[in-house]
Amino acid sequence: MxxxxxxxxxxxxxxxxxxxxxxxxxxxxxxxxxxxxxxxISDPAHPYGCFADQTLTELVAARADGTAAVDVVLIxxxxxxxxxxxxxxxxxxxxxxxxTERLLAKSAPxxxxxxxxxxxxxxxxxxxxxxxxxxxLTRLQHSLPPEPRPLSKLVVVASSNVIxxxxxxxxxxxxxxxxxxxxxxxxxxxxxxxxxxxSTGPWSTTEQFLQKHLTRHVYLLxxxxxxxxxxxxxxxxxxxxxxxxxxxxxxLQRLKGQxxxxxxxxxxxxxxxxxxxxxxxxxxxxxxxxxxSPEATNFQLTQRLAQQAGxxxxxxxxxxxxxxxxxxxxxxLLQTPSxxxxxxxxxSTFAAHSVPLLQLDRDSAFLSSMFLDQDHLTRAGNQLxxxxxxxxxxxxxxxxxxxxxxxx
Amino acid sequence: MQLTSLTFLAFVxxxxxxxxxLPSRTRPLLLLLASLLFYAGAVPLHALLIVAMALTVYxxxxxxxxxxxxxxxxxxxxxxxxxxxxFKYWRLLCSMLDFTATGLGWQALHTATQRLQxxxxxxxxxxxFFTFEFVHYLTDIxxxxxxxxxxxxxxxxxxxxxxxxxxxxxxxxxxxxxxxxLAGPIKRFQSFGRSFTPTGEDIAAGLARVLLGLGKKVLLxxxxxxxxxxxxxxxxxxxxxxxxxxxxxxxxxxxxxxGYSDVAIGLSRCLGYRIPENFNWPYSATSLPExxxxxxxxxxxxxxxxxxxxxxxSRQSPARVAINLLLVMAACGxxxxxxxxxxxxxxxxGLGLGACRLWRRFRxxxxxxxxxxxxxxxxxxxxxxxxxxxxxxxPSLQAALQAVARMFSRAH
Numbered sequence: 001m002x003x004x005x006x007x008x009x010x011x012x013x014x015x016x017x018x019x020x021x022x023x024x025x026x027x028x029x030x031x032x033x034x035x036x037x038x039x040x041i042s043d044p045a046h047p048y049g050c051f052a053d054q055t056l057t058e059l060v061a062a063r064a065d066g067t068a069a070v071d072v073v074l075i076x077x078x079x080x081x082x083x084x085x086x087x088x089x090x091x092x093x094x095x096x097x098x099x100t101e102r103l104l105a106k107s108a109p110x111x112x113x114x115x116x117x118x119x120x121x122x123x124x125x126x127x128x129x130x131x132x133x134x135x136x137l138t139r140l141q142h143s144l145p146p147e148p149r150p151l152s153k154l155v156v157v158a159s160s161n162v163i164x165x166x167x168x169x170x171x172x173x174x175x176x177x178x179x180x181x182x183x184x185x186x187x188x189x190x191x192x193x194x195x196x197x198x199s200t201g202p203w204s205t206t207e208q209f210l211q212k213h214l215t216r217h218v219y220l221l222x223x224x225x226x227x228x229x230x231x232x233x234x235x236x237x238x239x240x241x242x243x244x245x246x247x248x249x250x251x252l253q254r255l256k257g258q259x260x261x262x263x264x265x266x267x268x269x270x271x272x273x274x275x276x277x278x279x280x281x282x283x284x285x286x287x288x289x290x291x292x293s294p295e296a297t298n299f300q301l302t303q304r305l306a307q308q309a310g311x312x313x314x315x316x317x318x319x320x321x322x323x324x325x326x327x328x329x330x331x332x333l334l335q336t337p338s339x340x341x342x343x344x345x346x347x348s349t350f351a352a353h354s355v356p357l358l359q360l361d362r363d364s365a366f367l368s369s370m371f372l373d374q375d376h377l378t379r380a381g382n383q384l385x386x387x388x389x390x391x392x393x394x395x396x397x398x399x400x401x402x403x404x405x406x407x408x
Numbered sequence: 409m410q411l412t413s414l415t416f417l418a419f420v421x422x423x424x425x426x427x428x429x430l431p432s433r434t435r436p437l438l439l440l441l442a443s444l445l446f447y448a449g450a451v452p453l454h455a456l457l458i459v460a461m462a463l464t465v466y467x468x469x470x471x472x473x474x475x476x477x478x479x480x481x482x483x484x485x486x487x488x489x490x491x492x493x494x495f496k497y498w499r500l501l502c503s504m505l506d507f508t509a510t511g512l513g514w515q516a517l518h519t520a521t522q523r524l525q526x527x528x529x530x531x532x533x534x535x536x537f538f539t540f541e542f543v544h545y546l547t548d549i550x551x552x553x554x555x556x557x558x559x560x561x562x563x564x565x566x567x568x569x570x571x572x573x574x575x576x577x578x579x580x581x582x583x584x585x586x587x588x589x590l591a592g593p594i595k596r597f598q599s600f601g602r603s604f605t606p607t608g609e610d611i612a613a614g615l616a617r618v619l620l621g622l623g624k625k626v627l628l629x630x631x632x633x634x635x636x637x638x639x640x641x642x643x644x645x646x647x648x649x650x651x652x653x654x655x656x657x658x659x660x661x662x663x664x665x666x667g668y669s670d671v672a673i674g675l676s677r678c679l680g681y682r683i684p685e686n687f688n689w690p691y692s693a694t695s696l697p698e699x700x701x702x703x704x705x706x707x708x709x710x711x712x713x714x715x716x717x718x719x720x721x722s723r724q725s726p727a728r729v730a731i732n733l734l735l736v737m738a739a740c741g742x743x744x745x746x747x748x749x750x751x752x753x754x755x756x757x758g759l760g761l762g763a764c765r766l767w768r769r770f771r772x773x774x775x776x777x778x779x780x781x782x783x784x785x786x787x788x789x790x791x792x793x794x795x796x797x798x799x800x801x802x803p804s805l806q807a808a809l810q811a812v813a814r815m816f817s818r819a820h
Binding site (some may be wrong): 168171172187248284 | 409413414415418449451452465503530611612615623631634635637640641643644652803
């Protein structure tokens with residue numbers, strides 16, 4: 001009672017002191033109950049995360065602990081992230097044994113040498129365009145600690161999905177603006193991507209300094225992600241939006257006199273033919289922006305990606321994958337002159353920078369039954385993609401660093 | 409420096425105690441230095457530009473005060489509007505000329521516009537706001553609304569209206585006052601001059617207002633922003649998604665802008681200045697004219713005082729008033745951004761205001777409308793405004809029209 005009166009008196013007489021007291025109490029509680037959050041410390045500008053940064057943090061930590069391993073990093077869109085597949089059917093989970101098996105087979109003649117452990121990391125998220133992949137590749141390059149061991153034990157698979165060259169998916173040209181800081185600080189490029197101009201000037205430097213140091217030392221700033229994950233299940237804005245959208249949907253269903261539907265119990269691996277898709281739904285995704293047009297932003301960024309991948313090929317071998325497309329569903333759309341021009345342009349772009357390219361968009365081995373829609377794969381499709389990737393990655397993994405340097 | 413950044417927090421936390429400790433006569437100087445630092449920290453060259461402009465306007469204002477010269481007034485207004493036009497509208501003007509020249513096959517004009525086109529020009533922060541404040545200052549001197557006592561409310565200058573260091577300081581502070589520099593409200597010199605010594609209650613109330621504004625901006629507006637983003641991709645969104653995005657954008661733009669205004673008003677109060685209110689529950693308006701009396705009040709009152717009334721105001725023929733409303737609102741749209749969809753947004757509101765005026769002329773408003781009728785008017789007004797936001801939020805004129813067409817289509 002007396003304590004309550006005291007608090008009330010402090011609140012009324014010294015409101016600022018009262019607020020500071022609460023903040024101090026919260027800071028102490030956070031320090032006592034939560035561990036430091038390396039994700040926020042490494043990227044204080046995005047306290048709730050940015051483009052699979054958690055996996056990147058784990059990769060950096062795993063490489064720092066010195067275990068002998070081969071790391072394969074998948075950077076790309078929802079096809080590489082396998083967002084439509086349940087656990088156990090994801091590409092990363094299938095690629096790991098496929099690659100281990102091939103490495104074992106290669107090391108069999110020399111019984112003394114045991115192949116290193118293979119780890120596959122998915123730094124991918126739905127809708128990642130060439131700009132996102134380019135920025136994520138640069139972020140990976142800068143996140144890896146300088147180490148005495150050669151970086152040859154890390155290879156990257158960067159994906160390029162042909163749908164992002166279409167007029168439909170032209171905007172936004174960069175789906176994850178939080179990665180913008182990893183792009184070249186070129187105002188024209190930022191304007192082309194619809195991003196604010198790159199921050200310059202003393203205040204920008206001060207902000208970076210404050211973010212870095214305050215996030216490291218003040219738990220009220222550092223623990224935002226932990227708290228959001230515990231209380232909301234994820235970043236607050238996404239959680240709020242999802243809650244709002246599901247609330248509106250529920251309300252609309254109630255207004256229509258329907259009961260809110262429980263989450264679907266249908267087989268998540270059922271192919272596109274069981275989902276009622278038609279070619280017309282996807283036609284706009286293959287209406288390619290003319291490559292010489294100033295609006296062909298994704299192609300221009302793909303050229304930059306090829307250049308970047310070519311430059312780091314000696315340190316971080318990078319394989320570029322053009323994702324498989326559903327031939328049966330898309331049919332004639334993949335035979336149009338503009339589409340054919342795109343695929344040949346992609347081939348010549350990456351060849352010009354000596355970047356290995358695995359072009360699977362017209363690979364007929366990917367049967368129609370292996371697709372969930374126009375490009376997302378079923379478990380069987382992911383299995384075949386893992387096999388194709390493992391075969392393509394093997395030469396990169398086995399080539400000694402000096403050989404590649406000599407090639408450079 | 410964004411108002412939601414850590415740098416701004418540190419800046420304010422350092423400034424407030426120093427401001428409180430200084431004697432009241434030196435506080436304006438501290439605030440002026442702080443405002444200069446605030447502005448120069450972003451793009452130092454732009455700070456030079458704004459200071460040069462402010463000093464020119466101040467000296468020109470003094471000259472106008474002493475000698476009512478129409479030519480000088482026009483020259484100063486042209487200078488202010490010209491600088492705004494160069495930074496904000498030059499590219500639009502060149503591209504429009506180029507489009508016309510290409511369409512008509514005038515090669516010489518096409519070549520000339522190509523040569524005149526400027527790339528990568530960075531717009532000085534707050535230029536739209538301080539240009540309007542300059543126009544207000546010069547016009548009020550010209551119309552003798554800013555008399556000697558108002559030019560120097562403290563009566564400390566040796567001769568009010570004549571150039572003095574103190575007058576220049578006050579005018580520079582009026583122009584550069586950092587809480588309102590980025591997003592308004594658009595101040596009036598008459599009321600800005602009356603500063604006071606903030607009490608503990610003022611500081612507590614001001615900080616509470618700042619917190620309210622930050623909450624609106626960070627928690628609500630930024631959360632709605634991701635939903636509203638779909639308006640910029642109409643061809644990738646279902647009609648239902650576009651409707652949802654429209655409502656989300658209506659919420660986002662109000663919360664974002666009123667949040668910034670709250671921060672500016674609260675912070676100004678902590679520093680001993682009263683800044684005009686900018687929003688008064690605009691979505692509760694039951695007519696479009698009422699909406700504009702509640703939305704971005706400092707801008708709508710500026711447009712009324714410095715554009716609409718000089719064009720003749722309401723005392724003209726109905727047709728002339730309607731044309732004036734269209735012109736004024738198109739200019740309002742253009743002020744928001746140099747693109748066709750902003751002009752279309754302005755014209756949409758101009759049409760709405762004109763239609764309201766004509767409607768009321770033929771059918772006067774009931775003296776005491778029923779509650780149900782008021783709700784109906786409110787819903788109509790809100791949706792009229794929301795459709796305007798679709799035009800405002802789209803990245804281009806084509807995307808805006810596509811979004812509106814898709815909202816009423818049956819496509820999925």
